[in-house]
Amino acid sequence: MRKKRVSSKDVAREAGVSQATVSYVLNNTKNVKIKPETRQAVLDAVKKLNYHPSYMARGMKLNKSMAVGVITDRSVTNYNFMKMLEGIKDELQLSNYAITLLFNKSEESFNNEILEYYNTNRFDGIIFALAMVSDDFKDELNKSGIPYVIIDSHASGKDSHEVGTDHLERLPELIEAFKAKGAVRLAYTGPLWINKTDPRLKAFEDAVSSGGLTNCGLFLCPFNDEMIKETIAGLLNSDIRPQGIVAGSPRYGFYCLKIAAELGIKVPGDLYVASLGTSIFHELSRPSMTAVELPLYDMGRCGAKALLDIMNDKEASSLTILRSEIIRRESL
Amino acid sequence: MRKKRVSSKDVAREAGVSQATVSYVLNNTKNVKIKPETRQAVLDAVKKLNYHPSYMARGMKLNKSMAVGVITDRSVTNYNFMKMLEGIKDELQLSNYAITLLFNKSEESFNNEILEYYNTNRFDGIIFALAMVSDDFKDELNKSGIPYVIIDSHASGKDSHEVGTDHLERLPELIEAFKAKGAVRLAYTGPLWINKTDPRLKAFEDAVSSGGLTNCGLFLCPFNDEMIKETIAGLLNSDIRPQGIVAGSPRYGFYCLKIAAELGIKVPGDLYVASLGTSIFHELSRPSMTAVELPLYDMGRCGAKALLDIMNDKEASSLTILRSEIIRRESL
DNA sequence: TTGAAAGCGCTAACAC
């Protein structure tokens, strides 16, 4: 059992003042002037008794938990999510907000769990970081007036505050890089989305055609090692093998490198590869991989900032697009 | 501002019972019998008013926050940490505990921040996951009676509850694998620890000598891409090049593969490589890498379970060692 | 089987 707390009452007694005064001093309450010696007496008592205000009592009074729920439905081991989390944490820390992590398990019950956490006062606002948020659920959140922000590479800003990145706008530039290497037949490989349309596909096709290059097609498959290998093997063994591949996500890119090597296809040279998205292995792979890297940390930071603004009834822009960047390495 | 809460008082009024009864029903309070129809009336009112008990009020009364602080001082993007977190979360979720994440920043102030969080009732117990915990700080925690558990690959169980793994005991077996491939000259490369002695070093040396193989030395350096590259280049360019390398952490292993390839050293064949520790890249590298893999998820799960036991005044063993496993892949 | 009432530790409106 936790030992008995030192309360502000104890401090008040020790300092020979009222509990209210203790509160005034500790919170620097506006419009309340405290005599310097009184303040000092309180501070001394605080130190002497090793007093720590209870966040629960305070929160109860103010109806605030001083925590933000961070939600993802990707595996928590996802590098991108963790990198964002770093930004979120740095920003929230400044305002003394804690991070409460929530993970999607069974899709159905999950939205309820989120609401439950909010309703039970376990956090004051929500950041969805790389989490699927259905339009229905957005409606529900909006109706309930729950502060929330969505951070996602493919942000729309429709009906909600979102933070995204312009990485698809880097594609024409990436295509130019292929062209400069003499790679004119290009293919795309990446995950297969079932319910939604994947904006990457159109962006790729558009960029290839405006660049005047040849589109060898889209090679999509579920995000699963075996399927990816198979898909890419098919792609690299096809009659008109592409000279360049854009991978929708790093894992597809790495498998391109691996399978190309197994088939004796030289990268760079016979084939050029670039991926969308970051990982800690882009530098380590052989060859190291060129990529459109997302400003993950800043996205997190920016999302957290937006949420804080919303919670404090400040203005917050509904869509923030952060600039992403192409990092050239050996593979292209 | 959050809208006004529905309180248990409201529910009581709606159901025509007292607030106490609502509490009894909702908590299934022991030694209190409630007439079925009363119970039903309460439940109906709860549903009708969409009532959610406030964790803050409850926590205040019971002096519990129903949150556990999870602390790491490695970069949060560390794969091992994230995997552990998954286990921790799954276990805590069962008991309705939330996860509050804390990250080490400036070493000095950090311990105070942890205490501050505990003292202000922001969490009820602590899990150190891959975090440095000094003996002094352990003492402090013990003295204050703060429930905590340490999860670390190199656990000692001294003065605290710890969860670890026996991966170093897999080394003789790993050495045998090198031997079977005809690799008799072995080197170790890994991070350089400054303050503590690294148990991996002795374990490697012991295993090599009991296996009757030749120890080509320990090649240590700070965990930093440039230094690692340099160190490993030195190792692979040395006169009596080893035929096998044990990497203390995955990154060192991957650089071995990369640099060996650049030098035209064939892996496997001319050289065999294995790493301690897991990553998502082990399968993707070329060649894929043999490793002693840690039961990260279970470590997390087990640590969380131990903490829950401690917080509930149940018995918890002070040291739990989980079994790790060698996963053979192409590099050895 | 249920209710009345006290109190957890805090803040803030109001009084002096």
Next chain:
DNA sequence: GTGTTAGCGCTTTCAA
């Protein structure tokens, strides 16, 4: 400038 006091929403003793 500072104190009094009334809750915030809950649990739990004690009484009925």
